[in-house]
Amino acid sequence: MALIIQKFGGTSVADVDRIKQAALRTKAEVDAGHQVVVVVSAMAGVTNELVGYTDQLGTHSDAREYDVVVSSGEQSNAGLMALALQNLGIQARSWLGWQIPIRTDDRHGKARISGIDTKNLVNRLEADEIAVVPGFQGMDPYNRVTTLGRGGSDLTAVALAGALRADCCDIYTDVDGVYTTDPRIVPNARRMKKIAFEEMLEMASMGSKVLQLRSVEFAGKYSVPLRVLSSFKEGPGTLISMDEDNVMEAPTIAGIAFNRDEARVVVRGVPDTPGVAYKVIGPVSDANIEVDVIVQNVAADGTTDLTFTVHRNDISKAKTITETVASDLNARDVAIDENICKVSLVGVGMRSHAGIASQMFKTLADVGINIELITTSEIKISVVIEEKFMELAVRSLHSAFGLDAEAT
Amino acid sequence: MALIIQKFGGTSVADVDRIKQAALRTKAEVDAGHQVVVVVSAMAGVTNELVGYTDQLGTHSDAREYDVVVSSGEQSNAGLMALALQNLGIQARSWLGWQIPIRTDDRHGKARISGIDTKNLVNRLEADEIAVVPGFQGMDPYNRVTTLGRGGSDLTAVALAGALRADCCDIYTDVDGVYTTDPRIVPNARRMKKIAFEEMLEMASMGSKVLQLRSVEFAGKYSVPLRVLSSFKEGPGTLISMDEDNVMEAPTIAGIAFNRDEARVVVRGVPDTPGVAYKVIGPVSDANIEVDVIVQNVAADGTTDLTFTVHRNDISKAKTITETVASDLNARDVAIDENICKVSLVGVGMRSHAGIASQMFKTLADVGINIELITTSEIKISVVIEEKFMELAVRSLHSAFGLDAEAT
Numbered sequence: 001m002a003l004i005i006q007k008f009g010g011t012s013v014a015d016v017d018r019i020k021q022a023a024l025r026t027k028a029e030v031d032a033g034h035q036v037v038v039v040v041s042a043m044a045g046v047t048n049e050l051v052g053y054t055d056q057l058g059t060h061s062d063a064r065e066y067d068v069v070v071s072s073g074e075q076s077n078a079g080l081m082a083l084a085l086q087n088l089g090i091q092a093r094s095w096l097g098w099q100i101p102i103r104t105d106d107r108h109g110k111a112r113i114s115g116i117d118t119k120n121l122v123n124r125l126e127a128d129e130i131a132v133v134p135g136f137q138g139m140d141p142y143n144r145v146t147t148l149g150r151g152g153s154d155l156t157a158v159a160l161a162g163a164l165r166a167d168c169c170d171i172y173t174d175v176d177g178v179y180t181t182d183p184r185i186v187p188n189a190r191r192m193k194k195i196a197f198e199e200m201l202e203m204a205s206m207g208s209k210v211l212q213l214r215s216v217e218f219a220g221k222y223s224v225p226l227r228v229l230s231s232f233k234e235g236p237g238t239l240i241s242m243d244e245d246n247v248m249e250a251p252t253i254a255g256i257a258f259n260r261d262e263a264r265v266v267v268r269g270v271p272d273t274p275g276v277a278y279k280v281i282g283p284v285s286d287a288n289i290e291v292d293v294i295v296q297n298v299a300a301d302g303t304t305d306l307t308f309t310v311h312r313n314d315i316s317k318a319k320t321i322t323e324t325v326a327s328d329l330n331a332r333d334v335a336i337d338e339n340i341c342k343v344s345l346v347g348v349g350m351r352s353h354a355g356i357a358s359q360m361f362k363t364l365a366d367v368g369i370n371i372e373l374i375t376t377s378e379i380k381i382s383v384v385i386e387e388k389f390m391e392l393a394v395r396s397l398h399s400a401f402g403l404d405a406e407a408t
Numbered sequence: 409m410a411l412i413i414q415k416f417g418g419t420s421v422a423d424v425d426r427i428k429q430a431a432l433r434t435k436a437e438v439d440a441g442h443q444v445v446v447v448v449s450a451m452a453g454v455t456n457e458l459v460g461y462t463d464q465l466g467t468h469s470d471a472r473e474y475d476v477v478v479s480s481g482e483q484s485n486a487g488l489m490a491l492a493l494q495n496l497g498i499q500a501r502s503w504l505g506w507q508i509p510i511r512t513d514d515r516h517g518k519a520r521i522s523g524i525d526t527k528n529l530v531n532r533l534e535a536d537e538i539a540v541v542p543g544f545q546g547m548d549p550y551n552r553v554t555t556l557g558r559g560g561s562d563l564t565a566v567a568l569a570g571a572l573r574a575d576c577c578d579i580y581t582d583v584d585g586v587y588t589t590d591p592r593i594v595p596n597a598r599r600m601k602k603i604a605f606e607e608m609l610e611m612a613s614m615g616s617k618v619l620q621l622r623s624v625e626f627a628g629k630y631s632v633p634l635r636v637l638s639s640f641k642e643g644p645g646t647l648i649s650m651d652e653d654n655v656m657e658a659p660t661i662a663g664i665a666f667n668r669d670e671a672r673v674v675v676r677g678v679p680d681t682p683g684v685a686y687k688v689i690g691p692v693s694d695a696n697i698e699v700d701v702i703v704q705n706v707a708a709d710g711t712t713d714l715t716f717t718v719h720r721n722d723i724s725k726a727k728t729i730t731e732t733v734a735s736d737l738n739a740r741d742v743a744i745d746e747n748i749c750k751v752s753l754v755g756v757g758m759r760s761h762a763g764i765a766s767q768m769f770k771t772l773a774d775v776g777i778n779i780e781l782i783t784t785s786e787i788k789i790s791v792v793i794e795e796k797f798m799e800l801a802v803r804s805l806h807s808a809f810g811l812d813a814e815a816t
Contacts, residue, residue, distance in 0.1 A: 016464040050484055056424040057491040065494070068487030068502050072480040076458055079476030083465040086473070094476050098506060099551060143507060 002167035003035045003125070007135065007157035010044035011174040012231035013077050016084075022231055023084035025172065026130065030090055037121070037131045037164065038092075039157040040081050042073025047136075047150075063108030067137075067147045071097070074134030074153065082132045092130040095121060097137035097145065102156070104138035104146045111138055111146035113155070116163040125164075133160065151212030158215045162222030169219065169226050170237075171211065176230035177238035178203065178210050180403040181256040185394050190405040192238050192254060199254040200226075200240045202346040202380045216240070252349035252356065253401040256394055260341040260387055262292060263315040264373070265308055265322055269332025272304040279329060280306050283321050289314040293342070293375050293384060303332070307373060309384065312338060340372065341390040344382040345397065357381050363400040369393055410575035411443045411533070415543065415565035418452035419582040420639035421485050424492075430639060431492035433580065434538065438498055445529070445539045445572065446500075447565040448489050450481025455544075455558075471516030475545075475555045479505070482542030482561065490540045500538040503529060505545035505553065510564065512546035512554045519546055519554035521563070524571040533572075541568065559620030566623045570630030577632050578645075579619065584638035585646035586611065586618050588811040589664040593802050598813040600646050600662060607662040608634075608648045610754040610788045624648070660757035660764065661809040664802055668749040668795055670700060671723040672780070673716055673730055677740025680712040687737060688714050691729050697722040701750070701783050701792060711740070715781060717792065720746060748780065749798040752790040753805065765789050771808040777801055 006029070008022045022040075029036050041047075050070045054061050078094040085092035100121060104111035121131055135153025138146045148155050154171060161169035177191040178200065195203070197220040204213045210228055219226045219240065229237030270276050277296055284291055294308045310318045319336055326334050350356050360381055364371060369392065373384035385393055398404060414437070416430045430448075437444050449455075458478045462469050486502040493500035508529060512519035529539055543561025546554045556563050562579060569577035585599040586608065603611070605628040612621040618636055627634045627648065637645030678684050685704055692699055702716045718726045727744055734742050758764050768789055772779060777800065781792035793801055806812060 016461050020465075053424050053484070053488055054491060057428075057488065058495050061491050062494050062501075065487040065490040065502055068490070068504070069484040072484040075483070076461070076477045076480040079473040080461055080465065082473040082476070083462060083469050086470050087466050093470075094473055096476070096553070145504070 001033050001035065003037070003164060004029050005037050005039060005157050005161040005164070005166045005169040007039040007153060007169070007171045008041065008081075008231060009153070009171070009173045010041040010047070012172050013040050013042075013081065014044040016080065018231070019077070019080050019084050020087075022172065023081065023088055023090075025231070026085060027088045027090060030130065035125045035128075035130075037125070037133060037160055037166070038081055038085075039133050039135045039153060039160065040074060040077045041135050041153040042077055046073035064144050067108045067145045071134070071137040071145050071147050074136050078132045078134040085130055085132070090130055091128060092132055093124070094132045094134070096134060098139040098143065100133070102138040102159070104140055104148070106140035106142065106144070106146065108140070108144070108146055110149040111140065113138060113148070113159045116159060118163050122164070149214075151215070154212040154215035155218060158219045158222070158224050158226070161224040162218065166224065169224050171226060171228050172231040173210065173228060174230065174232065175210060175228070176233050176235045177228050178240075179255065181258070181394055181398055185258075185391050186256075186398045186404075188405045189398065190403060191235075193236065194239045194241050195254050196348045197240055197242055198379050199346050199348055202344065202377075203255055203257050211240075252353045253345050253347040253403065254349070255346050256343065256397050256401075256403070257346055258341060258343045258390060258394055260390060261311055262309040262340060262342055262384075263312045263318075263336065263338040264340050264384065265310065265315075265318055266335045266337075267306045267322060267326050267329075267331050268335060269303045270306055270326070270329055271331075272302055276304070276329065277306060280322065280325055281308060283325055284308070284310070284318055287317060287321055289318050289321075293373055293382065295373050295375060309340070309342070309373075339387045340384050341387045342382050342384050343390065343393045343397070344380050345401065346380045348379050350379055350381070359400065360397065363396050364393055367392055367396050409441050409443065411445070411572060412437050413445050413447060413565050413569040413572070413574045413577040415447040415561060415577070415579045416449065416489075416639060417561070417579070417581045418449040418455070420580050421448050421450075421489065422452040424488065426639070427485070427488050427492050428495075430580065431489065431496055431498075433639070434493060435496045435498060438538065443533045443536075443538075445533070445541060445568055445574070446489055446493075447541050447543045447561060447568065448482060448485045449543050449561040450485055454481035472552050475516045475553045479542070479545040479553050479555050482544050486540045486542040493538055493540070498538055499536060500540055501532070502540045502542070504542060506547040506551065508541070510541075510546040510567070512548055512556070514548035514550065514552070514554065516548070516552070516554055518557040519548065521546060521556070521567045524567060526571050530572070557622070559623070562620040562623035563626060566627045566630070566632050566634065569632040570626065574632065576635060577627065578635045578637055580637050580639040581618065582638065582640065583618060583636070584641050584643050585636050586648075587663065589666070589802055589806055593666075593799050594664075594806045594812075596813045597806065598811060599643075601644065602647045602649050603662055604756045605648055605650055606787050607754050607756055610752065610785075611663055611665050619648075660761045661753050661755040661811065662757070663754050664751065664805055664809075664811070665754055666749060666751045666798060666802055668798060669719055670717040670748060670750055670792075671720045671726075671744065671746040672748050672792065673718065673723070673726055674743045674745075675714045675730060675734050675737075675739050676743060677711045678714055678734070678737055679739075680710055684712070684737065685714060688730065688733055689716065691733055692716070692718070692726055695725060695729055697726050697729075701781055701790065703781050703783065717748070717750070717781075747795045748792050749795045750790050750792050751798065751801045751805070752788050753809065754788045756787050758787055758789070767808065768805065771804050772801055775800055775804050
């Protein structure tokens, strides 16, 4: 007998029929003799609708009340899922965030989980009752409802898995696993049977929307075995594994991530003195703009070029700040480019294999793509290129690194 | 300074714009120096939608989970109302049923309030903070969410008014008060400035949908002064008054209620022996069918006719049961009539005025309407007539008893 957490995303519980389908997946685990905790999202679209209502009431909303509003979609789905399970002859009850409770801090709208009292939950699980928990919600130290930020239902599932020492945390979604890259770009992208945690972290942070980044981090920290599966299609999904030995036998490159949400800022001709990077990046960070890639070239004529990327939504704010700084620093000028994208090779195998970077650069050169920026980490190599070459780059790399699925 | 409970019904908070409008009514009371507790319904239609979801999951639903689902509409509106008040510069926060808490028994779906802890609420009110409470919801002894039955938000408002010893409980709805009868039937029906509690009870129990019956009972029991007002139109509304002296000066007849939801069952030729009424009505009640009017005529030839009315939805069930009983009792037969309606004169003034009944019967006779059944209480006279005469009866009585508004 195992304890399994099943989390169903918004498309998997988008209406009553889909909730019934999801309940059948729970029944299968119950019939196999397992204890199950089900975590549900709101029906697809409902949270956006509720957020829309709060938006109509102004941007300076009290986040405590925002949380009361937006947490209601998961609440009703938890009740509906419990009813659907009961209809299948399964003992089930809903546990709202405050009933368990799932304790959080009071950063409303993006609260962090501080602890989960599992005693009551465990007692009922041991009495063969399935627990249904609305995702995304918790309770702060003042007994007010909190929410965990968008995608927070994944986090609820992973946190419960950690607190209950679950054997597995299955994330049911509208795709049947994690792919070597986005199948919309590369039609013969392959579903991975397994991916290492660190790889998944890189994939998640670079645009693979399958799992929320924080939940992958959390799962890694608490050693929760995660699985991504489809609600709509049978299959084993993708296991996100902590067992490195096992993963090391996987191919060198696990997958290719990309995103086109970034824009590039280049501060040209900055006098190359100590602290220059801090003087440029500091004010940008202070304005709560997240900076992704940062590259500083070696100085040539006593000046250097400092390049960084930010989310496109932040580019005009970043430009204004940077121009002021550039002027203070006597830099030559500031250049902005919004037509860029970032493509990354991800794989823990990279650590023990030389030549990945050069093979990547050669592949791109062969198809005539110019690389504008390069950054590397132990398990990934990212390049920034012109946006129009994105599909070509992803497809060429996918094929060059042997990721294409065999024709079936 | 007074403490005022304001309750806004589903049409008054049907979207964000209307919530903003409702918030202005709260602001007016705050600006006048009053403490206010706001009770909100779900957006019009939302509760029906949620109930619809549970219906899709079968009729034998666990009422505890039903409550988790259907209480969510009031929850999100409480948050939205708090935000709307804050936008007007008013300190406000939402208090969910479990946060106050509003304690109830565990009859889920139709729970009864057992107590309200007012300490925290009072502290915050005294710190000039407006409380926004979702109607319809409470918490059972096992910390599960309960709901109070349809129309339960009125009850939440009245119960809070009682527990907090509020000076007034204002029920904002889509009509501007209680009328002498339904203005759709009698265009010159008059809004009453005042109505006695007992009259309102009779009006509510006989089809006037303005206030939920249980909340009127509750308001009477705890001496809560109730007022019915429109959210959409300025005006003093109708005061539901406990001050009998005051009301006694009102006209003899307060209003005319009617309903066409009933059907009539006549068991003819029942041997007139003791206990016959019990033997007929007992099995009907045992089947959870609510019986309204019961009339037994004096026996003539050793047999009697026993007549009763039930809701039309229950008529086929009532017929089956009654036919079995009639056969056991050797009654002649059972006759069903679904084309009936009930029209009632209501007024506490009736107690001290003779001749109301005969004036009623004469008025109906003058327009050729045959009365099939008559029942009376201290403050009302009801007649059952053919359904097709309903409008005619109501209009004739409205005019004959001087209720018509003067032309304006």
